[in-house]
Amino acid sequence: MADYDLVIRGGTIFDGLGHRGEAADLAVKDGRIVAIGQIEGKGREEIEAAGRIVTPGFxxxxxxxxxxxxxxxxxxxxxxxxxxxxxxxxxxxxxxxxxxxxxxxxxxxxxxxxxxxxxxxxxxxxxxxxxxxxxxxxxxxxxxxxxxxxxxxxxxxxxxxxxxxxxxxxxxxxxxxxxxxxxxxxxxxxxxxxxxxxxxxxxxxxxxxxxxxxxxxxxxxxxxxxxxxxxxxxxxxxxxxxxxxxxxxxxxxxxxxxxxxxxxxxxxxxxxxxxxxxxxxxxxxxxxxxxxxxxxxxxxxxxxVGMLYGLDLSFHPFSLHPSFRPLLDRPLADKVAAMRDPAFRAQLLSERPEDSNPVSVKTVQAFRYAYPMGAAPDYEPDLADRIDTRAAALGITAEEHAYDLLLEQDGKALLYQPGANxxxxxxxxxxxxxxxxxxxxxxxxxxxxxxxxxxxxxxxxFLKRWAADADPDQRIPIETAIAALTSEPADMVGLGDRGRLTVGAKADINIIDFAALRLHNPSVVNDLPAGGRRLRQLADGYDATIVSGVVTYRHGRHTGAVPGRLVRGARPLAA
Missing domain, CATH: 3.20.20.140 (Metal-dependent hydrolases)
Structure with missing residues (x-):
């Protein structure tokens, strides 16, 4: 008979409280962390975490x-x-x-x-x-x-x-x-x-x-x-x-x-x-x-804190132009086909955005400060790659350059406009x-x-940019970065029972291949009610995510487990 529901063995455990990581095992029973250290007992499920970091759930x-x-x-x-x-x-x-x-x-x-x-x-x-x-x-x-x-x-x-x-x-x-x-x-x-x-x-x-x-x-x-x-x-x-x-x-x-x-x-x-x-x-x-x-x-x-423009997204440089309005709810292929028509291109480039919401108009007009997203997400783009700068170098208008960029990747190209920060x-x-x-x-x-x-x-x-890739003068120690994603936000809203790997805490845990952490580009899926569209962004490096002691994701794939529940009110600090 198993002593524990889950045992994670040999990982480097970061407790989420800002302490340095230590190699240890971690045992879970009834949704709580019950032991940390060298664990002799057996788990009903065991995960080998050697070479991985083990953190509280974010x-x-x-x-x-x-x-x-x-x-x-x-x-x-x-x-x-x-x-x-x-x-x-x-x-x-x-x-x-x-x-x-x-x-x-x-x-x-x-x-x-x-x-x-x-x-x-x-x-x-x-x-x-x-x-x-x-x-x-x-x-x-x-x-x-x-x-x-x-x-x-x-x-x-x-x-x-x-x-x-x-x-x-x-x-x-x-x-x-x-x-x-x-x-x-x-x-x-x-x-x-x-x-x-x-x-x-x-x-x-x-x-x-x-x-x-x-x-x-x-x-x-x-x-x-x-x-x-x-x-x-x-x-x-x-x-x-x-x-x-x-x-x-x-x-x-x-x-x-x-x-x-x-x-x-x-x-x-x-x-x-x-x-x-x-x-x-x-x-x-x-x-x-x-x-x-x-x-x-x-x-x-x-x-x-910016936004993305794309032909299949909420906004792009021409989404509020009168001639584009009939295409807004059309499939992406129809939009691309229309935009490849020289006559339609000339008409669209001659127009300006029109809308009753001034914020929407300003949002569209800000496209000139955007950058092509590229093959991998770059959230610190070179100022020389900004659309208005590139257009000037090419001797064309920002609108013309954006028009051409939007048609790349069969219309799936994204433009990234980093606004605040x-x-x-x-x-x-x-x-x-x-x-x-x-x-x-x-x-x-x-x-x-x-x-x-x-x-x-x-x-x-945050983990990749600030704890792994930052210059030495700005690098955040990994133990500090993990605390910033776990105990610090949890304590701010009064959820002291989580965000930490301590005995008695809720068993919300990540097992991460820190060296393999990588973001993919955002992409569009139509899986909301009524076929609604949304952006998703996948990542590499998460070996497992665990909620209340139950593995919910393995290598980015959902296991089918749904142990998550509503949390009512503040929770006291874990014992």
Whole structure:
């Protein structure tokens, strides 16, 4: 008879707490780590890990699987990159609470802010809830390849309480504020990890209307903070305004943290325009707040936060041109055939993008700052390869050059536009943000931006770029990098039972061939409800991913196991 459910033998174990790796065995029983060291007993299943690193499963605190967790049991692409717990409900958007007549409004917000096609949500969402606790009850029935945890989204809450007034620029009444406060407390008591909101003016519906949370003034944001204070638990997650004085925005976030008495997490980026030092101002404010004992933390991305253009994606340089509109929903082959017609080419090049959403127009116009993706993903492209620079060297317009590039690879070519975090053509700002003690790796956005961003690969990129390939003066020690993907984000959201390989901790584990870590190019698959399209990105180097002691992936292939469940509320530190 086996002594353990699983024994991993001979790997170099990194505990996720920042300690150096040590060769040892690790034993699992009943979903928990029960022994680490030289293990004499036998496992019902044993994995030889000599020459491999053994890490905790990665914890991704910034995803949008609010819908995907209901229509499928694999939360890819995050689960393809060692993630074993995903926190969703970020940026103030989601699907609960929601009354039946409000569903279309929440779908429109999610479609615009997170690029989830309306038809996918219409087909995939069961809508068998109204309140947030009822939504959690539905999630509680799901069997998934990773664990999930949810946050209460402000836009959905605002619509639930105020109805049409939420999107009509109307301020809340005192009764509205009291109800939002009470429902925030109710959500935390039901198992939400926190509440989330957005102040980013780029967060709009597809038609260009601002997301409901963007109509909120400070009194409403304070009402949410007070709801957390009443609950005595939860994290306040906020997307601050990205343009304007960073000092003013940080002062607001500081007031919210003081009002709630709870941790606050916000997104931090180096923006491609405006004051180049605003991110430093925010980091200075973060240092001061933490020195004063305020538990504020910034989520930072380990590479440029950009987007992809392609003929089969949500945007490309001509997607909003009048003559291309009839082709938007046509198969890729039809688009390619039309674009190879010289007359159509001349017509398309003579037009300009037109749309009611100014953000969409700006997104399309930014194509000139993009780069050809190439045979392998390059997230630090040479400035000389930028489309406008290459076009000038060729003596043609940026539009003409982009047109030709899009037709390569039978129309499957991708253009990569590194927006935030790449202002100077390097990742120096990213390194400075990652090095700050008050930051965690975040903003991967798994489950969102199906047709324009594929950043759920952040964990793989982070390990490869910063722990393996960085110059010596910027290299992050592997034990530090692993902690940044595991215990640090887990502790930030109160999930102390995971993100560490210690006796008593939840048995979420990765076995990685560190030398073989490699990202593949993103590619398009049509496997969402109603045949919807999404980007996926595969990786090499993951020998196994384990959730609650069950192997879910072997060498990147799903085993069919779905031990992942909803995590309700904060969890104490593992013994």
């Amino acid at each position: 914890v991704d605190v910034h995803t949008h699987y609010d819908g995907q967790a209901l229509w499928e049991n694999r939360l890819a692409p995050s689960s393809n990159h060692g993630v074993t717990t995903a926190v969703m409900g970020n940026c103030g958007v989601g699907f609960a609470p929601c009354k039946p007549h409000q569903r279309d409004m929440l779908v429109a917000v999610m479609e615009g802010v997170e690029d989830v096609p309306e038809v996918v949500m219409t087909e995939g969402l069961p809508w068998n809830w109204e309140t947030f606790p009822e939504y959690l009850d539905v999630l509680d029935t799901r069997e998934l390849d990773i664990d999930i945890a949810a946050q209460l989204p402000h836009s959905a809450l605002r619509v639930f309480v105020m109805g049409e007034r939420a999107a009509d620029h109307e301020p809340p009444t005192a009764e509205d504020l009291a109800q939002m406060r009470a429902l925030t407390t109710e959500a935390i008591h039901a198992g939400a990890l926190g509440v989330s909101t957005s102040r980013n003016l780029m967060h709009r519906t597809k038609a260009g209307e601002l997301a409901p949370s963007l109509h909120s003034e400070e009194d409403e944001l304070i009402a949410l903070a007070n709801g957390l204070r009443d609950a005595g638990d939860g994290v306040y997650q906020i997307i601050p305004r990205v343009m304007g004085p960073a000092a003013d925005e940080f002062a607001l976030m500081r007031r919210l943290a003081e009002a709630s008495g709870r941790p606050l997490s916000y997104s931090l980026l180096q923006m491609p325009t405006g004051d180049p030092d605003e991110w430093r101002v925010s980091l200075d404010g973060l240092s001061a707040a933490r020195s004063d004992g305020l538990p504020i933390c910034a989520q930072v991305a380990p590479r440029p 790449y202002r100077d053509g390097n990742l120096d700002a990213v390194h400075a943000m990652l090095a700050h003690p008050g930051t965690v790796v975040g903003l991967a956005d798994g489950g969102a931006h199906y047709g324009m961003i594929c950043d759920a690969s952040f964990p793989t990129f």
